[in-house]
Amino acid sequence: MTNPFDTPRPRGTRLLQGTLRVIVALQCWGTAAARIHQHEESPVQQLLENAYAMQASQVAYLQDSVAYFLIFAGLITLFRPAWLLLIPILIWHALTASCVPIYGTGWLDMLWPIEQAPLFIAPLSLMLIDFWPPDIKTSLILTRSAASLLQLAAAATFLVHGGKLVTAETPPEELTRLIEFAARHMSWNDLEEGTVRHVVQFIGIAEVAAGVAFLSSRNRMVAVLLVAWGLVSTLLFALVHRGAGYHTSLILAGTWGAPLFVLQFWLCTIAEQPPNYLPEEVDTE
Numbered sequence: 001m002t003n004p005f006d007t008p009r010p011r012g013t014r015l016l017q018g019t020l021r022v023i024v025a026l027q028c029w030g031t032a033a034a035r036i037h038q039h040e041e042s043p044v045q046q047l048l049e050n051a052y053a054m055q056a057s058q059v060a061y062l063q064d065s066v067a068y069f070l071i072f073a074g075l076i077t078l079f080r081p082a083w084l085l086l087i088p089i090l091i092w093h094a095l096t097a098s099c100v101p102i103y104g105t106g107w108l109d110m111l112w113p114i115e116q117a118p119l120f121i122a123p124l125s126l127m128l129i130d131f132w133p134p135d136i137k138t139s140l141i142l143t144r145s146a147a148s149l150l151q152l153a154a155a156a157t158f159l160v161h162g163g164k165l166v167t168a169e170t171p172p173e174e175l176t177r178l179i180e181f182a183a184r185h186m187s188w189n190d191l192e193e194g195t196v197r198h199v200v201q202f203i204g205i206a207e208v209a210a211g212v213a214f215l216s217s218r219n220r221m222v223a224v225l226l227v228a229w230g231l232v233s234t235l236l237f238a239l240v241h242r243g244a245g246y247h248t249s250l251i252l253a254g255t256w257g258a259p260l261f262v263l264q265f266w267l268c269t270i271a272e273q274p275p276n277y278l279p280e281e282v283d284t285e
Helices: 013-036 044-052 056-079 083-101 117-128 140-167 172-186 193-216 218-246 246-251 253-269
Strands: none
Touching: 013 056, 013 083, 013 117, 013 140, 013 246, 013 253, 044 056, 044 140, 056 083, 056 172, 056 193, 083 117, 083 253, 117 193, 117 253, 140 218, 140 253, 172 193, 193 218, 218 253, 246 253
């Protein structure tokens, strides 16, 4: 009987593993920094207090413990990912994303898990391509599964975020600062509020279009654009808010990391071929 998982390891596997290790580690450290440095409360807090009747002191102690665990887990993940660490990371990030719509107040909160899909899809994908323990060689099927999950997660992120930019009444501060910075360097010093809003809406439409193209095709240029814009948009939090925003840039590492992984998979593993046109079959009878 043929084992469907016994296939040659795809080319570029080590590069793909390294990319996901870095992404997951950055997400872990960003989540830890949000608690330890910024003293932010996790959305899981309400779940623990309401569903499990935990005291505030117990919830705070648990969040601190999880933060220190994520620092350790992120460091170990860089060198030797292990399922014993990735499973708790996956559970915590999935809980964090799912608790926002449960205890949220607006309809935008319902879309939060979709927008933050790379946060919990990244550790899941790393589990598929970097087995340990036991030390099992990954296969083409598992690598393709990881790439498909991250492709879907990246597309969902840009579709939701782009839709929020189109419908937002107030443009995000980070994008407003970027537009004003670009305007100053192009000698457009007097930007009206309406102009900034239109530019933000255009960016949102472009994100939606790029998300659709990324999900429905294997266009390398679209992937490159998503990686570049994802990197810029996440770094804006650290550039604009400095010490109060760097942790957000780390948490959102999957915004550029997910399309980067897919792009590497396309470039290293898939060899594009020209179309082979078939002639019509002639009936010889």
